[in-house]
Amino acid sequence: MIHLENVLAENIYISLPNLDIFQFNTKLKSLTIRHTDLSHLDPVFFRSIPNLEVLDFSNSKLKSLDFLAQVDLSALRYLKLTDNELTVINETVFQSLPALTYLDLDNNPFTCDCSNAGFIQWVIGNNQTQVVNAHQYTCSFPGAEQGRKLLDFDVQSCWMDVGFLCFISSTCLVVLTLLSSFIYHFLRWQLSYGFYFFQAFLYDSRKKKKGTPHQFDAFVSYNVHDEAWVYRELPVLEEEQGWRLCLHHRDFQPGKPIMENITDAIYGSRKTICVISQHYLQSEWCSREIQMASFRLFDEHKDVLILLFLEEIPDQQLSPYYRMRKMVKRRTYLSWPQAGQHTGVFWQNSTPQTGTTLPPEPLAL
Structure with a gap:
């Protein structure tokens, strides 16, 4: 067929x-x-x-x-x-x-x-x-x-490759974890400084526009372990020299955020006195206070920061605090141990009367 x-x-x-x-x-x-x-x-x-x-x-x-x-x-x-x-x-x-x-x-x-x-x-x-x-x-x-x-x-x-997406997601998560760990370990202080540096810049800009006068002669930045020394020695500045000091326990506004209190205190004072000790260097809040004060120093180009060392700190111990070490090398600072028994002369020669400017070379160096 x-x-x-x-x-x-x-x-x-x-x-x-x-x-x-x-x-x-x-x-x-x-x-x-x-x-x-x-x-x-x-x-x-x-x-x-x-x-x-x-x-x-x-x-x-x-x-x-x-x-x-x-x-x-x-x-x-x-x-x-x-x-x-x-x-x-x-x-x-x-x-x-x-x-x-x-x-x-x-x-x-x-x-x-x-x-x-x-x-x-x-x-x-x-x-x-x-x-x-x-x-x-x-x-x-x-x-x-x-x-x-x-x-x-x-x-x-x-059309979405689920396996590939899981691979990309897990890879990004691992990289992000490693990067976060690296940043936290090596750069956390730089990032913290940058954040407060920017915050201080904004605060300073607002203060300049308002033209707010200084409320205090000096803000005292210290660690709680050095509180006894501050209460014992610094009243000399108020009682004999006529300074108006801003102290944490006395002048910080209750209920206000800590950083806002610190910022207001630093920019509301003509000077910032940093009472530095081993405890001070290890304190996170003290570190932030000196960072904020450093920004004001760089921004205003005025002698607004006073470093007062309560104890002798070897140079190698300052190495981890490179910003502090840099300022110590470039700026005159006060040394309480070198004042010895002549504390009255120390305060008389290293502080001015209210309304004047601190001399560039304090007595005890």
Whole structure:
């Protein structure tokens, strides 16, 4: 039957017929085989019938369409594969069917996940092939998607590589952790200084605009461990020299933020006296006070900072406090141990009367 063009075989074959059954039917244009087990279909089966235009393999237990990518059916325009076991379809198989205009895949157990994303996009986007009732195709897998429409699956989520995103996120987290640890260990004081430097700059700008007069002659920055010395010795400045001193315990406003109290005290005083000891160097708040006072010194270019050392501190112990060490090397400072028994002369010669400016060279150096 070399001129045979149409074959319809329904409930005839139990399984795939011989591969060479159509070797003499090269003019075959329509082939329908239904209710047959074609799950192991070999592409060689189509080698002798390249002119097929209609192919119907409904209810034939097909699990994949990959065989279509290995055959030459350039004239095929009608393909019906209903009631099979197709779960995932690779959209690239349709590239080997350039003439396809009609496709029926109804009643197949489709999987609604990213493995079908390409097929879903092809169904929605192609303008040549009519996919019959595609909007009615339902999901059978996975269980959470069962009963939903295949074309309702969100394919946009499939273009995001979750593994790659997790890798990038974890890498960024590790780098951020390492960077934070590095900054905290090596640069925390520089960042803290920069923050308070900027804060003081803003505060100073506001004060200059307002032209606020000084409320005190000097703000005394000291550590709580040196409180007894401050209470014992510094009253001399107020009682005998007429200074108005700003002290933490007495002049800080209750309920006000500590840094705001410190800033107001430094900029509300003509001078800042830093009573430096080992305890002072180890205090975080004292460090912030001298940082703020240093900014005012750099900003106003005036002699507004007085360093008073309560004890002899070796140069190597000042090395970690490079800003303090730098100021000690460049500026004159007061040394209480060198005053000895002549404390009265020390205060008389190293402090001026109220309203005057401290001399650049104090007595005890």
